[in-house]
Amino acid sequence: xxxxxxxxxxxxxxxxxxxxxxxxxxxxxxxxxxxxxxxxxxxxxxxxxxxxxxxxxxxxxxxxxxxxxxxxxxxxxxxxxxxxxxxxxxxxxxxxxxxxxxxxxxxxxxxxxxxxxxxxxxxxxxxxxxxxxxxxxxxxxxxxxxxxxxxxxxxxxxxxxxxxxxxxxxxxxxxxxxxxxxxxxxxxxxxxxxxxxxxxxxxxxxxxxxxxxxxxxxxxxx
Amino acid sequence: xxxxxxxxxxxxxxxxxxxxxxxxxxxxxxxxxxxxxxxxxxxxxxxxxxxxxxxxxxxxxxxxxxxxxxxxxxxxxxxxxxxxxxxxxxxxxxxxxxxxxxxxxxxxxxxxxxxxxxxxxxxxxxxxxxxxxxxxxxxxxxxxxxxxxxxxxxxxxxxxxxxxxxxxxxxxxxxxxxxxxxxxxxxxxxxxxxxxxxxxxxxxxxxxxxxxxxxxxxxxxxxxxxxxxxxxxxxxxxxxx
Numbered sequence: 001x002x003x004x005x006x007x008x009x010x011x012x013x014x015x016x017x018x019x020x021x022x023x024x025x026x027x028x029x030x031x032x033x034x035x036x037x038x039x040x041x042x043x044x045x046x047x048x049x050x051x052x053x054x055x056x057x058x059x060x061x062x063x064x065x066x067x068x069x070x071x072x073x074x075x076x077x078x079x080x081x082x083x084x085x086x087x088x089x090x091x092x093x094x095x096x097x098x099x100x101x102x103x104x105x106x107x108x109x110x111x112x113x114x115x116x117x118x119x120x121x122x123x124x125x126x127x128x129x130x131x132x133x134x135x136x137x138x139x140x141x142x143x144x145x146x147x148x149x150x151x152x153x154x155x156x157x158x159x160x161x162x163x164x165x166x167x168x169x170x171x172x173x174x175x176x177x178x179x180x181x182x183x184x185x186x187x188x189x190x191x192x193x194x195x196x197x198x199x200x201x202x203x204x205x206x207x208x209x210x211x212x213x214x215x216x217x218x219x220x221x222x
Numbered sequence: 223x224x225x226x227x228x229x230x231x232x233x234x235x236x237x238x239x240x241x242x243x244x245x246x247x248x249x250x251x252x253x254x255x256x257x258x259x260x261x262x263x264x265x266x267x268x269x270x271x272x273x274x275x276x277x278x279x280x281x282x283x284x285x286x287x288x289x290x291x292x293x294x295x296x297x298x299x300x301x302x303x304x305x306x307x308x309x310x311x312x313x314x315x316x317x318x319x320x321x322x323x324x325x326x327x328x329x330x331x332x333x334x335x336x337x338x339x340x341x342x343x344x345x346x347x348x349x350x351x352x353x354x355x356x357x358x359x360x361x362x363x364x365x366x367x368x369x370x371x372x373x374x375x376x377x378x379x380x381x382x383x384x385x386x387x388x389x390x391x392x393x394x395x396x397x398x399x400x401x402x403x404x405x406x407x408x409x410x411x412x413x414x415x416x417x418x419x420x421x422x423x424x425x426x427x428x429x430x431x432x433x434x435x436x437x438x439x440x441x442x443x444x445x446x447x448x449x450x451x452x453x454x455x456x457x458x459x460x461x462x463x
Contacts, residue, residue: 003299070371071416075378076409079393083402159289163379166397176291180382189299192292199287 003189010190021174023194030171030198033161037093038154041100046146049105053112054138062109066102074099074160082167092164099160100153107149111142143214151206155199162195172198228403232395235385243411246388249380250373250415253309257316257369264317265324266350275325282318290315290376294383308380308387315376316369323365327358356430363427367420374416378408389415 010016016023052058074095081091115138123137165173175191178184210219229239237245268275293311301307331354339353378390385391389408396404428434 003296067367067371067420068417070368070375071413071420073375073378073390073409073412073416075375075381075390076393076405076412079396079405080402080409083396083405155287159291162289162291163382166382173291176295177382188295192289192295196288196292196296199289199292200284203284203287 006186006189007193010186010193013186016187016190026170026172026174027194027198030158030161030173030195033089033092033096033164033169033171034154034157036089037096037157037161038100038150040093041097041153041157042104042150044097045101045104046108049108049149050112050139050146053109053142054134056113059109059113062105066106069098069102072098075163075166078160078164078167087168089169092161092167092169096157096160096164100157103152103156104149107152108142108146111145111149112138114145115141140215141218144210144218147206147210147214151202154202154206158199158202159195162191226401226403228407231392232399232404235391235395239407242389242392243415246374246377246390246412246415249305249308249377249386249388250312250370251419253312254316254366254369254373256313257320258366260313261317261320261324265321265328268321268325269328278321282321285314286318290379291382294380298383303384303386305380305386307383308377312373312376315372319369319372320362320365323361324358327361328354330361331357359430360427360434363423363430367423370419370423371416374412374419378412 011023019025049062052062072095077095077098078092081094085091085094119137119141120133123133128136161169161171162173162176165171165177172191172194175187175194179187179189179191231237231239231242235242264278268278288311290311293314294307297307297310301310335353335357336349339349344352378387378393381387381390381394385394387393389412392404392408396402396408
C-alpha cells in the first residue's frame with residue numbers, strides 16, 4: 001500500500017475526527033502549546049533583542065548565547081525535563097522556549113542594529129522625538145527581519161511540539177508516537193501529514209502577517 | 223547495581239559509548255558534507271542566473287519547514303527504518319541552510335576584485351576557485367556552523383523511528399529503564415559534540431582565511447554573522463539583487 005493510500009485512509013476514517021483524540025482537538029492542543037511557547041519566548045527575547053540592537057551593545061554576548069543554545073539537543077532536553085519535573089506542561093515548555101528564544105533574540109538584535117542611519121537622521125531632522133523615531137521609523141524598518149526570526153522560531157516550535165508526545169503530552173505528535181507503538185502505519189503517516197501541514201501553515205501565516213504589517217515602502221526592497 | 227553507571231550503555235543498543243559517538247558524528251556529518259557538495263554548484267547557479275534565486279529560496283524555505291519527525295516517517299515507506307532515512311532529511315536541511323550562505327558569500331565579492339582577477343588572466347573557473355570561493359569562506363563557514371549544530375541535534379530524533387538516533391537511542395532507553403543518567407549522558411555528550419564541532423569550524427575558517435585579522439572586531443563580527451540563521455533571514459522577500 002502506498003503512503004498516499006495510508007494518508008487518504010486516515011483522513012477518511014470518521015473515527016479520527018471526533019473526541020479527545022480526534023484531529024480537531026489534537027490540532028488545537030498542538031497550536032495551544034506552540035503559541036504558548038512562542039509567546040513566552042517572544043516576551044523574553046523581543047524586548048532584550050530590541051533594546052540591545054537599538055543601543056548596539058551586547059551583540060557578542062547574544063551571539064554566544066545563541067550559539068550555545070543551538071548546541072542543546074531539544075529532544076534530549078525534553079526527556080531530561082521529563083525525568084526532573086515529571087509529566088506536565090512546564091517540562092515541555094522549558095525546551096520549547098529554549099528553542100525559540102535564540103532566533104527571535106538574534107534577529108531582533110540584527111534588525112534594530114542594521115536599520116540605516118539616514119532615515120533615522122531624517123526623522124530627527126523633521127523634529128521627531130526618540131519615542132516617535134523608535135515606533136515610527138526604526139521598528140517599521142526592522143519589522144521584516146524581526147518577523148523572520150519569529151517565523152523561524154514558530155516552525156521549530158511546531159515541529160518540536162510533535163516530539164513532546166514522547167513524554168506524554170497531547171498534540172499531533174500523539175498520532176505518530178501512539179501509531180508507532182501500535183504499529184499502525186496509517187495513524188503514523190496521518191499524524192506526520194498533519195504536523196507537516198501545520199508547519200507549512202505557519203509559513204503562510206507569517207507571510208500573511210508580513211503582507212499586512214510591513215509598510216509597502218519597506219517591503220519594496222532597497 | 224550492575225550496569226547502571228553513567229557510561230554503562232544498555233546492551234540492547236549493541237554498541238559502546240564511543241561507538242554511539244562515532245555513529246552520531248557519522249549520521250550528522252555525512253548529510254552536511256553531501257549538502258555542501260550540492261549547495262556549492264546550486265549556489266553558483268543562483269549567482270549566475272539571479273532569477274533562479276527567488277524560486278530556489280521559496281522551495282528551500284518550504285522544505286526546511288517540514289518537521290524532521292514527519293520527514294522521517296514519509297521516507298520509511300521508501301528507505302525503511304534505516305540510517306539513510308535519518309540522513310536524507312538532514313541533507314535537505316543542510317542544503318537549505320548552506321545555499322543562502324554561499325550565495326551571500328559569493329555575492330559579497332566586490333566587482334573591482336572580480337575585474338582585477340579577469341585582468342590578471344583568470345578564466346571563470348579559476349576566478350571561482352581562487353577568488354570568489356576563498357572570499358566567501360567566512361559566510362560559508364557561518365552556514366556550516368548552523369548546519370552542523372542542527373544536524374547533531376536532529377540525529378537524536380531518529381531514535382523515534384526505531385533506534386536510528388545514535389546518542390538519541392540513549393533517551394529511549396532512559397525512559398524504558400528509568401535511568402535518568404542515560405538521558406543526562408545523551409544531552410551532555412550531544413552538546414559537547416556540537417560545541418567541539420563548532421570550535422573546529424571556527425579554526426577551519428581561521429586556517430582558510432589567513433589574510434583576515436585575528437581576534438578583536440573582525441572575529442566578533444564573524445561570530446555575530448554566524449548567529450543569524452540563514453533561513454531566519456527574510457527569505458521570502460529577499461528577491462532584490
